[in-house]
Amino acid sequence: MLAALSYWLAWWLYRPLLALVKFKATPENLxxxxxxxxxxxxxxxxxxxSWIDLFALDKVCRHYGLPRPQRTGASLPTAGRAGCVxxxxxxxxxxxxxxxxxVLATVAxxxxxxxxxxxxxxxxGRDPGSETSLFxxxxxxxxxxxxxxxxxxxxxxxxNMLANFAQPVSFRSYLQDEPDTAKGLKKLxxxxxxxxxxxxxxxxxxxxxxxxxxxxxxxxxxxxxxAIEHEAKTKNLTLxxxxxxxxxxxxxxxxxxxxVAVNFLERLLTIFVWQRVFxxxxxxxxxxxxxxxxxxxxxYLPSHRSxxxxxxxxxxxxxxxxxxxxxxxxxxxNFWPVGGLLRRCGAFYMRRKFAGDALYTxxxxxxxxxxxxxxYAIEFFPExxxxxxxxxxxxxxxxxxxxxxxxxRSRARPVVIVPVYIGYDxxxxxxxxxxxxxxxxxxxxxxxxxxxxxxxxxxxxxxxxLNFGEPIPLxxxxxxxxxxxRAHFGAAADxxxxxxxxxxxxxxxxxxxxxxxxxxxxAVANPCGLSAVALLASPRGAASEDEIVEQVxxxxxxxxxxxxxxxxxxxxxxxxxxLDWAAPVSRLVRVPHPWGDLVGCASRDAVLLTYNRxxxxxxxxVPSLIANLFRTRARLSEEAAITGCRALYPFLxxxxxxxxxxEEIEQVARRTLEVxxxxxxxxxxxxxxxxxxxxxxxxxxLAMLGRILGETLERYGMTALLLAEERKTPQNLLRSKFxxxxxxxxxxxxxxxxxxxxxxxxxxxxxxxxxxxxxMGLVTEQGDGEGQRNLVVDARIERIAERSLxxxxxxxxxxxxxLLSRRxxxxxxxxxxxxxxx
Numbered sequence: 001m002l003a004a005l006s007y008w009l010a011w012w013l014y015r016p017l018l019a020l021v022k023f024k025a026t027p028e029n030l031x032x033x034x035x036x037x038x039x040x041x042x043x044x045x046x047x048x049x050s051w052i053d054l055f056a057l058d059k060v061c062r063h064y065g066l067p068r069p070q071r072t073g074a075s076l077p078t079a080g081r082a083g084c085v086x087x088x089x090x091x092x093x094x095x096x097x098x099x100x101x102x103v104l105a106t107v108a109x110x111x112x113x114x115x116x117x118x119x120x121x122x123x124x125g126r127d128p129g130s131e132t133s134l135f136x137x138x139x140x141x142x143x144x145x146x147x148x149x150x151x152x153x154x155x156x157x158x159x160n161m162l163a164n165f166a167q168p169v170s171f172r173s174y175l176q177d178e179p180d181t182a183k184g185l186k187k188l189x190x191x192x193x194x195x196x197x198x199x200x201x202x203x204x205x206x207x208x209x210x211x212x213x214x215x216x217x218x219x220x221x222x223x224x225x226x227a228i229e230h231e232a233k234t235k236n237l238t239l240x241x242x243x244x245x246x247x248x249x250x251x252x253x254x255x256x257x258x259x260v261a262v263n264f265l266e267r268l269l270t271i272f273v274w275q276r277v278f279x280x281x282x283x284x285x286x287x288x289x290x291x292x293x294x295x296x297x298x299x300y301l302p303s304h305r306s307x308x309x310x311x312x313x314x315x316x317x318x319x320x321x322x323x324x325x326x327x328x329x330x331x332x333x334n335f336w337p338v339g340g341l342l343r344r345c346g347a348f349y350m351r352r353k354f355a356g357d358a359l360y361t362x363x364x365x366x367x368x369x370x371x372x373x374x375x376y377a378i379e380f381f382p383e384x385x386x387x388x389x390x391x392x393x394x395x396x397x398x399x400x401x402x403x404x405x406x407x408x409r410s411r412a413r414p415v416v417i418v419p420v421y422i423g424y425d426x427x428x429x430x431x432x433x434x435x436x437x438x439x440x441x442x443x444x445x446x447x448x449x450x451x452x453x454x455x456x457x458x459x460x461x462x463x464x465x466l467n468f469g470e471p472i473p474l475x476x477x478x479x480x481x482x483x484x485x486r487a488h489f490g491a492a493a494d495x496x497x498x499x500x501x502x503x504x505x506x507x508x509x510x511x512x513x514x515x516x517x518x519x520x521x522x523a524v525a526n527p528c529g530l531s532a533v534a535l536l537a538s539p540r541g542a543a544s545e546d547e548i549v550e551q552v553x554x555x556x557x558x559x560x561x562x563x564x565x566x567x568x569x570x571x572x573x574x575x576x577x578x579l580d581w582a583a584p585v586s587r588l589v590r591v592p593h594p595w596g597d598l599v600g601c602a603s604r605d606a607v608l609l610t611y612n613r614x615x616x617x618x619x620x621x622v623p624s625l626i627a628n629l630f631r632t633r634a635r636l637s638e639e640a641a642i643t644g645c646r647a648l649y650p651f652l653x654x655x656x657x658x659x660x661x662x663e664e665i666e667q668v669a670r671r672t673l674e675v676x677x678x679x680x681x682x683x684x685x686x687x688x689x690x691x692x693x694x695x696x697x698x699x700x701x702l703a704m705l706g707r708i709l710g711e712t713l714e715r716y717g718m719t720a721l722l723l724a725e726e727r728k729t730p731q732n733l734l735r736s737k738f739x740x741x742x743x744x745x746x747x748x749x750x751x752x753x754x755x756x757x758x759x760x761x762x763x764x765x766x767x768x769x770x771x772x773x774x775x776m777g778l779v780t781e782q783g784d785g786e787g788q789r790n791l792v793v794d795a796r797i798e799r800i801a802e803r804s805l806x807x808x809x810x811x812x813x814x815x816x817x818x819l820l821s822r823r824x825x826x827x828x829x830x831x832x833x834x835x836x837x838x
Contacts, residue, residue, distance in 0.1 A: 007071060010051040017154060018055055023063075023161040026321030027287060030064045034118065036168060041077040042116045043171075044069045044084045047196040048143050052154045053122040054084060060163045076103060077115060087196060090189045107171070108181040114172040119192055121164040121199045125157035127259040128204035128323070143200075160263055164203055164321045166195060198294030205323035206375040208257055215250040218366040219243065227362035242359065249363040252334075253348050255326050261344035262314075262324060269315050277428065278464045283316055284569045285468040285522070289418055292471060293322055297375050297413045299403060299474075300325055301515045302420035303392060304381035305615075306427045308464070313379060313420060314345065316466055326371055328380035328399060354398065365402050372406045375413060382512055388433040389762060390614030392520060392657055395512035397505070404508055405500065407474055408489035417477075417511075419469035419518040423615055425462020425528040425585045430611050462528060462585040467569050469522035472514065482507040516657040521565035525616050527572055530555050531582035532612035533620065535599065537707035542600030545590065547700060549575045554679060554701045555620065561675035562668075564619050565659060586612065613708075618656035620708050622665075622672050625652065627706035628713060628807045630682070630691040637688050638673065645669040647803070651716060652709075654772045655765060681705070711760050714812055717804035718745050719769050721820055723779065724801040727793040735770070735781065735789040742766040745819060752815055773797075 027033045036042060046053050054069065061068050061082075069084035070077075077083030085100065093101035107113050145153055154161075171188070178184035218224060224246055232242045274281060292298060302313055314324040329347040333339060343349070348371075354361045371378055380403070382395035407415040427433075478485045488501045501507075534551040535541060543551075553575035559568065572578050579599070582588060587605045591598040601609060622645065629636055629644045649665040652658060660668050673689065676682045680698045683690040692699040719742055726733045746761035770791075773779040778800070780792040805813050 011055060014052055014055050017052065017151075017158060018059060020158040021056060021059060021154075021161055022159045023056065023060055023163055024319065024321070025060050025064065025163045025165065027165070027290070028283075028320070030165060031066060033287075034066070034165060034168060036066070036116055036118075038067075039079055040114055040116050041079055042067050042082040042118060042168070043072065043077050044082065045087060045090070045117060045119045045192055046084065047087045047119075047121060047200075048145075049086045049088050050122075050150055051147075052150060056122055056154075056161060057084065057120055057163065072100070072103075076107065076113075083115075087189075087192055090192065094186060094189060104185055105181070108175055108185065111172075114170055116168040117171055117188075117192075118168045119166040119195050119199070121162075121166075121196060121203065123162040123164070123200075123203055124154050125160050125259065126162065126204060126263065126318070126323075128207050162203065162321055164199055166199065195294070201375070202290065202293035203321050203323060205377070209374075211254060211256045214370060215247070215254050218250050218254070218363060218370050219246050221366045221369065223369070224359075224362050224366045227359045231359050246359060246363055249360055250367065252331075253350065253364055253367050254343075255346050255348040256343050257326070257346045258344045261341060262318060262346070265311075265341065265345050266315060266318055269311060273311075274315070274464075277459070277461050278424075279460060280463050281312065281316060282463055282465045282524070282569075282571060283320065284466070284524075285567060286316075286320055286466075288471065289468050290320070290322060292416050292418075293377070295413065296416040296473075297372065297407070297410075298325070298377045299407070299415060299417050300377065300379040300420055301382050301400075301417055301519075302379070302422050303519050304383045304386050305390070305422060306386060306424065306429055308424075308428065309381070309386075309422050310347075310379065312422060312464055313466065323377060325377035325379040328378070330385075350399070365406070368399075368402050369406045369409075372403070372410050372415070373412060378403065382515060386429070386433075388436055390427075390611035391617070392516050394764060394768065395516055397508045397512050400512055401505070401508045404474065404511065405489065405504075408478060408485055415474040417472040417474055417515060419472070419515050419522060421465070421467040421469060421519050421522040421524060423465040423467075423524045423526060423529075425464075425526055425582070425612075426608075427611060428459075428461055430608050433611070434607055460585065462581070463526070463571075465524040465526055465569070465571070467522040467524050467567060469518040469567050470565075472511070472518070477511065477514075478507070481510060513657065517659045518567075520618050520657045521659045522567040522569070523564070523616050523619060525556070525559055525568065525570045525619060526612075527578040527581040528586050529612045529616040530578050531586060531588070532609040533616065533708060534704060535588070535601065536606065536609055536613050537704040537710075540600075541606045542591075542598055544593075544595075545579070545597045545599045547697075548599050549579055550697065551701050551704050552578050554681070554705075557679055558623055558672075558675060559619060561678065562671050568619070617708060618658060620705065621652045621656050621658060622649075622668060623676060624705050624707075624709040625649075626669065626672060626676065627681075627702050628709060630689075630702065631706055631809065632806055633691075635688050635690050638670075638684075639687070641673065641689060642666055642669050648716070650776060651769055651772050652712070654768050655712065710809065710812070711755070713804070713807045714749070714816070715742075715746065715760070715765060716769060717801070717808055717812075717816060718742060718749070719766060719773075720797060720801035720804045721816065723773075723791075723793050724798045725820060725824065726791075727795070727797065733791040733793070735791050738791060739763060739766055739770065745823075748819060749812075749815055752819075753812065 044057060046057065054071070058068050060066075067082035069082050072083035072085045075083075089098070089100050092098055093104065107115075169191075174188040174191075175181060175184040178187055228239060228242045228246055231237065232239050235242075289298065300313065302309060310327050310329065314327065318324050324346055326346045326348055327342075328350050329342060331349045331351050333342060333347070334349050339349075348367060350364060351360065354364065368378075380399055382397075382400055383393040384396040385393070387393050482501055482503065484501050488499055530552050531548070533555060534548050535543070537551075538548075556570060556573040556575065556578070559570060560573065572581065579588075583590070583599075586601065586609055588599055588601050591600065625645055625648060626641060629641050646662075646665055646669075649658075649660075650662055653660070653662065673682065677684050677689070680692070681702045683692065691702055722738070722742060722745065726738065743761050743763050743766060746766075749755075750760050770779065774781055778794045778797055780794075782790045782792060805817075808816065
């Protein structure tokens with residue numbers, strides 16, 4: 001009776017406060033994600049004794065249609081009445097008999113009785129705890145807060161409450177695994193205790209020291225002290241002078257994280273940006289990250305396509321109940337008023353180049369060491385800059401090498417790398433990207449540019465997509481690929497030594513490439529991307545609407561028939577709704593016609609569509625390669641098709657960061673061929689494969705599929721043919737000159753064929769293809785003692801050049817051979833002129 005009276009008295013006392021409470025609950029779609037069985041009793045477990053936490057939980061449960069919690073006391077929950085118990089009450093049962101312990105002992109003896117236990121963490125505010133102000137010391141939510149302090153904490157943070165629900169666990173499962181009932185109960189209680197500690201760390205992060213203390217730790221670290229002494233000695237300066245410079249550098253770099261600023265930015269983005277610019281943010285595969293965050297330190301390595309990326313990722317994590325990471329941002333973003341706000345939201349700034357400044361390098365590395373030692377989540381973009389073409393860029397390994405070394409040296413929690421694919425129906429900077437690719441100057445980030453960017457808020461850009469890829473446990477990955485790392489970085493290593501294992505740079509490079517492959521494995525085949533792939537593969541960037549719908553359907557069925565990876569996400573596979581969604585966002589134009597509407601786009605919009613296509617082009621690399629093998633022949637044996645895939649796959653893997661190692665491509669190609677046969681894109685007769693008749697609808701789909709890689713295969717053909725030409729000349733072949741010639745040839749061919757795709761002559765793509773040839777031993781790179789690199793070409797390149805021509809269309813083959821012939825004549829004429837001159 002007294003307990004019931006206390007409950008109702010507290011409920012009426014807290015009722016006005018509950019009316020003010022604004023909450024978030026994680027995970028999203030709570031009712032479906034928990035998957036509670038209504039036929040079995042439910043018991044919610046709260047980490048601390050608190051009336052307001054219990055009433056807040058009741059409010060959340062009412063909102064989501066979950067069973068409402070009642071204080072358990074000495075009575076058991078039933079299927080129609082959910083219970084609630086506090087962790088301290090459970091802990092108390094381990095040291096003395098209580099009403100609850102007697103109930104648990106009784107329940108344990110009944111093998112037919114089971115309870116669904118749902119741990120729930122209630123956080124008032126998102127401050128992890130700090131020593132920076134008296135206000136935070138008083139009003140930051142801490143587990144040890146008494147009743148009076150808890151009241152004021154909940155009052156101050158009533159508009160920012162987070163309820164984090166864990167997946168239900170079976171009470172009976174703990175007793176079945178442990179024959180001794182008492183030990184089984186202790187195991188359950190211990191598991192709940194550790195769960196709440198880890199859930200708090202995952203949602204709020206580690207405690208934040210004052211910024212000045214953090215910077216002092218950096219400047220006083222062994223690494224930075226040694227750099228200070230070295231610079232003072234080499235530049236004839238006093239230690240105090242160099243130390244002051246180190247302080248200035250640390251102040252330039254360091255973040256100043258504030259939960260107040262993060263909460264402010266979250267509301268600002270919600271009201272003024274995301275709801276105006278995007279029609280929603282589609283998040284996939286976050287549950288695995290949420291689970292890892294409880295036991296691991298996380299390093300997020302996302303793709304980089306827009307300035308919105310870092311805002312979107314931090315916003316999503318915060319919205320989903322996880323602590324936002326500290327973000328390595330370019331110093332170009334440190335301008336008023338954005339720089340200060342981003343710094344308060346966890347950004348730490350880095351210069352574009354470290355070379356030549358040993359002190360800056362040491363301070364930056366010391367700051368990274370400090371972040372990892374404290375257990376903060378970190379985010380940076382391995383590509384180094386935003387992709388202007390929509391493809392993933394080759395990763396830069398400087399910062400990754402620092403972070404990996406710090407993580408492997410750390411004695412804190414294990415570290416996991418999380419690849420993140422970030423995509424958009426329409427990137428808001430895409431117009432400026434193509435101006436830059438065509439030679440326009442990159443616009444410098446500034447307050448003036450920020451004001452001009454306000455027009456973005458007046459346009460809809462469809463949806464944004466975040467897909468969290470397969471994580472890479474760093475220590476386990478190092479065990480497999482850098483076996484002796486523990487001798488240099490492990491607990492037994494000399495802490496004063498800075499030596500790295502042999503092969504460390506190659507290990508970091510492979511790790512960077514593996515992350516990019518996992519980013520691409522988590523690609524999102526969104527409606528605008530699928531529509532762009534089909535439309536741009538049409539002969540003139542236009543086709544009948546029913547044909548485009550049919551081809552979009554085949555693209556989706558290909559991805560479903562032979563999924564690129566388990567992480568691949570297709571938001572909508574219905575071809576008609578895909579086109580309907582993409583039309584207004586991508587500005588597709590419907591042209592009415594008595595025989596059926598046509599779909600196309602203006603030339604400028606066709607250029608913009610290439611960005612969407614390039615986001616997911618890699619998903620169709622193998623099917624498109626197979627389709628190209630049938631470009632000039634109606635019949636091909638299956639083994640010949642497999643051989644063609646095996647020969648070209650290494651180049652495609654380098655360019656598109658494809659996930660399969662070369663030894664697996666044969667099986668992948670066979671499975672893809674089977675899917676294409678089932679879809680009617682190919683016909684099997686015995687050991688041979690036949691393409692459809694030209695009068696069949698599937699013929700146009702197969703032709704469309706082949707054009708997806710058309711430009712890529714043309715680049716390969718250009719490079720191979722140029723190498724074959726240069727091999728016949730007696731002059732040294734300079735790598736820099738050869739790469740320039742490849743780009744010039746591509747530019748000329750783009751103009752002659754009417755192709756308006758600047759990435760067609762992207763120098764990085766020719767460089768990647770050449771690197772693959774070098775790796776395969778078809779080209780050898782040599783130095784001449786003057787810093788120049790010469791190329792020595794193997795005779796086998798001539799056969800590759802000959803085979804490359806077979807994959808090109810008649811028009812492309814003719815244009816390319818004409819260009820090379822005229823270039824040869826021009827070169828010979830120039831040589832004769834030089835030789836005949838006095």
